[in-house]
Amino acid sequence: MSGIYIHIPFCKQACHYCDFHFSTNTNSTVEMIEMICRELELRKNYLGSDNPVESIYFGGGTPSLIPSPQIEKILDQIHKHFTLNIKEVTLEANPDDLNHVKLQELKALGVDRLSIGIQTFDAGILQFYNRAHSAQESLNAIALAKAAGFQKLSIDLIYGFPSENHDIWIKDLEIALAQDPGHISSYCLTVEPKTALGNWEKKGIYTPSTDDFAAEQFEMLMESMGKAGYVQYEISNFGRPGQFAIHNTNYWLGVPYLGVGPSAHSFDGKIRGANISNNALYIKNLQRNELTFSEEASSTIDTANDYILTSLRTIWGLDLGYLRGNLGFDLLRLKRKETELLFNENLLLKENNRLLLTARGKLLADSIAASLFLE
Incomplete structure (x- = not known):
């Protein structure tokens, strides 16, 4: 889909x-x-x-x-x-x-x-x-x-x-x-x-x-x-x-999508990219059948961090199995100190091999995700 x-x-x-x-x-x-x-x-x-x-x-x-x-x-x-x-x-x-x-x-x-x-x-x-x-x-x-x-x-x-x-x-x-x-x-x-x-x-x-x-x-x-x-x-x-x-x-949930029009972003399931944010240039290029889309350079770590950021914002949470099996990162091992602190402060919980924000954690969603970013 x-x-x-x-x-x-x-x-x-x-x-x-x-x-x-x-x-x-x-x-x-x-x-x-x-x-x-x-x-x-x-x-x-x-x-x-x-x-x-x-x-x-x-x-x-x-x-x-x-x-x-x-x-x-x-x-x-x-x-x-x-x-x-x-x-x-x-x-x-x-x-x-x-x-x-x-x-x-x-x-x-x-x-x-x-x-x-x-x-x-x-x-x-x-x-x-x-x-x-x-x-x-x-x-x-x-x-x-x-x-x-x-x-x-x-x-x-x-x-x-x-x-x-x-x-x-x-x-x-x-x-x-x-x-x-x-x-x-x-x-x-x-x-x-x-x-x-x-x-x-x-x-x-x-x-x-x-x-x-x-x-x-x-x-x-x-x-x-x-x-x-x-x-x-x-x-x-x-x-x-x-x-x-x-x-x-x-x-x-990371489903691929095509974005068209000036400034629109796209994601093919692996690589993200965006169109130029300029109406006149967008029209001029496409009149010559030239796309204004450029891919964003990304690594496996970038993909993992993007997943961490978006998944933690949802009711479905971060699937540790997906992160480990598909992207090769054992988050609980790599971020043991950070996750234990978040668990102890009642900001994050683990349920069915997924990490979920608590009600308190939702107030700090972006900073919690940032603390779990891989380097």
């Missing part, structure tokens, strides 16, 4: 926290879609004919900005050139792009999961983030999607906005769970250098929340999701049983 990720590099406006690759200049949209289709054809053998595609994911950027006929062109190209066993087609959307007509068009095309970028229901924070939608538009989008027959919805929330208390976050969680989308992804607000937030912090205009404040909100998130019947199947992702996102789950 495998997946295909399509990066749509356009946004209506720039969110103040976002450092993903995108452009607010949409003049080249038609050319971009044509070149994405051309890349799909040129890389039709990347996944192999015996590795059927079971998930397609439109990310960005803002895929919901693109007219439905352009989405249809991309899907037609995928159907033409790849072996398929489709189980899920996901499209990221902003609430202000979703109306009855748009939703019906997407559903008719086979899109069966929407990932809606809500981020918060607080009007002041939405404005601070420079989001284009209102809280009411978020609620309307969820209601319209359900009415249109979408049974798989995911909404994104951001925690860690600096405040005097947790009241706004508590309200966000209450409103989100009241909508019962079935899946919620939640990420901590971080300051990236080449963003408005990064510039404001550098100038002393903005002060991010403390690590302790953000950790308290993450703990509140885990508690609220658990009480509502949502399973934390990955550090930042919560879903009702049967509602886990297939594409992202496969990514964390």
Whole structure:
């Protein structure tokens, strides 16, 4: 099995926290879609004919900005050139792009999961983030999607906005769970250098929340999701049983995927790589039938460390047998001191020959993984 990720590099406006690759200049949209289709054809053998595609994911950027006929062109190209066993087609959307007509068009095309970028229901924070939608538009989008027959919805929330208390976050969680989308992804607000937030912090205009404040909100998130019947199947992702996102789950489990579009990453099961993060150069190269994809140099140790990082974030944990049998590393022997310390501090546990993060360990997921990295 495998997946295909399509990066749509356009946004209506720039969110103040976002450092993903995108452009607010949409003049080249038609050319971009044509070149994405051309890349799909040129890389039709990347996944192999015996590795059927079971998930397609439109990310960005803002895929919901693109007219439905352009989405249809991309899907037609995928159907033409790849072996398929489709189980899920996901499209990221902003609430202000979703109306009855748009939703019906997407559903008719086979899109069966929407990932809606809500981020918060607080009007002041939405404005601070420079989001284009209102809280009411978020609620309307969820209601319209359900009415249109979408049974798989995911909404994104951001925690860690600096405040005097947790009241706004508590309200966000209450409103989100009241909508019962079935899946919620939640990420901590971080300051990236080449963003408005990064510039404001550098100038002393903005002060991010403390690590302790953000950790308290993450703990509140885990508690609220658990009480509502949502399973934390990955550090930042919560879903009702049967509602886990297939594409992202496969990514964390190391399933191969092809990424097309500017800045898109790919993984063939052994080697990772990425496309150029430049819209104009991406289009120019592909007009000459030249790919912009370059492989990332990696060793067996790099592969093992990548597995350690991603697997520990999931409910399935790190398979010690896989690490030893497939990659040749006996982690408990090589990292005996580190693992014993983590066990004793109740940050990590061993169960059925797998390493799993405890509730406390999830607060320190990245640093725990880093402590287990091989050298």
